[in-house]
Amino acid sequence: MHLKPQYIIVILLFIYGGLTHEIYGQNISIYGYVQDSINGETLIGATVKNKESTVGTVTNNYGYFSLSVPSNTLQIICSYVGYQSKTIDIKKSKLKGLQIALVPQNREVKEVVINSERLDKNVRSTEMSRIEMSGEKLKSLPVIFGEPDVLKAITLMPGIKSGGEASTGFYVRGGGPDQNLILMDEAVVYNPSHLFGFLSVFNSDAVKGIEVIKGGMPANYGGRLSSILNVSMREGNNQNFKYSGGIGLISSRLTAEGPIEKGKSSFLISGRRTYIDVLAKPFIPEDLSGNSYYFYDLNLKLNFILGQKDRLFVSGYFGRDILDFKSPTNRAVNFNLGWGNSTATLRWNHVFNPKLFSNTSVVFNRYELFNDFKFGSGGFSVRSGLVDWNLKSDFTWFAHEKHMVKYGFNYTFHTFTPGILSGNVGRTSINEEINKQFAHEYALYFLDEWNVNQRWSLNYGLRAVAFQLVGPYTQQNFDNNTGLPDGGSKQYTAGQTIAFYPRLEPRFNANYLINEVSSIKASYTQTYQFLHLATTSGAQFPLDLWVPSSRLIKPQMARQYAIGYFRNLKQNTYETSAEIYYKPMRNQIEFKPGANLFFNQNLENEMIFGEGLSYGLELFLRKKEGKFNGWVGYTWSRTTRQFDELNNGKAYFYRYDRTHDFSLLLSYQISKKWASNFVFVYGTGNATTLPDSRYAYRFGIDPQTGEPLFVFVDRYSDVNSYRMPAYHRADVSFTYLSKQTKKFESSWNFSIYNIYNRANPYFIYFLPDVQTQTVKAYMVYLFPILPSVQWNFKF
């Protein structure tokens, strides 16, 4: 077998790294968890350092750390932004496993915390293209309708572009919205939107923090080409019962949490529901009564500390959007549409020994769409969806102070239900099912974080992935010209392989520390994606379908090369970075113009396959601490797609190509009671396809007037050759802490969205004007200046 150079490099590094670590001296391991002293929540990313040296580590996603220090070490120090640092005397502790409880600083300091990272992480870690945000910060940002939103918030980060105001879709370094892996406590979220994309499914009360990886993806992540959005949910207070919530303009939230057994276990239950339907009721005309739309979601988490070595987490999410429609002209016609995600996760943390930590998860995940249509004598219902069963195990081996090795496996069984249609029209019955599809997805990985010496550190790894589409399945043959079955078919029995794609994904990150405050980093990432979203729009819509790779649909593939210069200023108060990336993509999928994606037995025939390319420069400046903090980011980028069947085979701008993208976020703590945020975003207009000619068709003559009748049909030439006007807006928000006692806390958040009332383009349409005998263009824009208020409370 011929191995490509990138694989050889990874293997050689692993061998060399393993050999070299024997030469170091005798050490001891300090390990344990870091948590909040008030509510017992574990702290992710807290720093644990040997007080007498610069050697340190950070807590992982479960708050666990393991630090290898010389046996004569006396003290370690634990710190976390927004908390008082704590020094632990090693000699006095029994070293069985530490439970370090950090005390939060007073509120006015905590309020301005922008993240929870180690202060010099920006320079020292091998990570690049990664941003984190706390749940608390998320809630203080300016929002639409008083509803804090994870997916809106991350689009303020450089390199992440919004799909628009009515979309929770986001675009990372030229990738599509389906190329982002969205995880909620390790469960994949297939449709992250409520309200047709206006809001996301994440309830901010239940969110502990978010992490976005847009490049340099370590080997423990995979499955999507462009990015990882990791949303961690809160565990619940294991010390006291607490209630919190918020009342916004369109929805309210309520969260209850508390100990099941004090200090040992906790629960958190958080719900949210819109009341658009209730608020709109008085304004709906009588003939439209009975129509309603609402969504709700429910988060549940149970957390058990079973001992020094074991912790168990059970978490779940259940969310639904429900739309009821009754025809105003025919009350017998009733239309009901619903969609939503359900997830359940069982996680088990186990500490085998101070150096070996594991997490094993079983995840169930379902996305479903249901649609019932009734009309007097008949009716039908449509069901579609996707169900995943996932088992994964991740091990972290703190092998040595210079090596941290991660390895693990991930197995998912997918069941795709593209559509089941049943019902009747009069005496005619309709029963049709698009063949279900079944697939196994496997991943096996290892990575090594290796601090080679004072200057060099590496994070290299290899992820072996495989996708196996299996029977039972009947593969019908279709005539490509007519779209009709040609009579031929192939039958696959249960478990029989239909398509099998084994692939290797090498990952490589390197950091060269120039000095204490600056470094150069480089990364190489290769990723494959086996699931694809069937959509013709830029945003995710409830009717969109996830489809697996098959004999015809090859896995999407991307390589990403990135290099960056990172520098901290003024004792790590300011972070700066400049990153350049180059990302070619293969087997990109588009649909033929006018493709019918709904209930189509031959969806593959509607697809076309091509290539993509994205490259750009991202500049970032962030002030992390102080009363006045925030960030400014600028991206210059270019993203193209090339399909033989589109644009005469010539490359064209991707719809969300943005030459310039600028974002500014400023936070200022005005006083103990008042805090403020200011946001400004600017982006080059989206590329769009406009007609360049038109023709009249479906001709007729009105015999009463003698007037000719026809419709105009638009004709298109170049794809995405027109640019919409630029998108920009400024928002401001003020948070007023109205009451803060030991038992009760309440605050108001006042936001003004789009303060200078910019008409940002949503879409353009054309209308013929008979009076002037011309065609006129109109631009639709969504949100003008929009004030909102939200009340939050905790007791």
Place this chain on the structure above:
Amino acid sequence: MTRQIINIGVLWLLLISLVSCEKKIKINVPMSKEELVVEASINQLSINFNYVILSKTLDYFNPSLNLAAVSGAEVYITEGDIIGVDTIFDIVNRFQFIDYVDTIFPGIYLSPDFRGTANKPYKLEVFLKDGRSITGTTFIPKPKTIDSLNFWFEPTEKDTNVFFYMNWMDGPEQDNYRLTLRNGFIPILTGWGYGSRFYTFDDSQINNQPRPFFNFSPYKYNDTLHIYLATIGRKEFLFWDSFRSAAGNGGPFATPVSVKSNVTGAIGSFTGYGLTQRSVIFRKE
């Protein structure tokens, strides 16, 4: 199915309309290359639907909302025969379509002698003075018979909503349909464009059993409804199906759609219709 999507789209647009605003903007699009457009229709039932309309594309912002008609072309339709696997077109069965009413409605080519026959193939030939030509073939499928047609009133009998239900037998063969509805005055020469509601569908969901159809948008008491149910060939269906998407294009989730023409040398279609026509007056006898 389509109706479901339309319903979702309508509700979604309703939602958007509650929060959206619009303004007129100026857009410059480059000049386009002119292309010929043909709309040719033949059937076995009525001469009113036998015509060829020739026009051309216009620059998008061209200050004209009229048909950009092409006059003076030589237009022929030839009836053929299927012998075994071969289709033979004999020149003796060739009919010339002439733009008789060119001064009033330019670009419309008619033939008073032409009658279509079910289960026959046809060839279209168009020759322009500048040397360009258009060719295409079609087939008039066997028409369907509407087996039943019922209507009812909701909620009262007078000045109220009327719904109707009809069905016909969809056979075991693959069938494609165009259905056009028109209420009111019966036209003499109207063309398909005089219809008020248009439907294009195939039998992929309901095959070889009674095919139902009923209206969701009501008519009024005393309305006269003319129903034109036509069977069409597959490539003609693909054209009209793509036309439906192209003509209704627009909005934020729209993608540019090009029609799937079944002629060469122009955009458009040559469609043979196996036509059935029924009329009904919505009132109690």
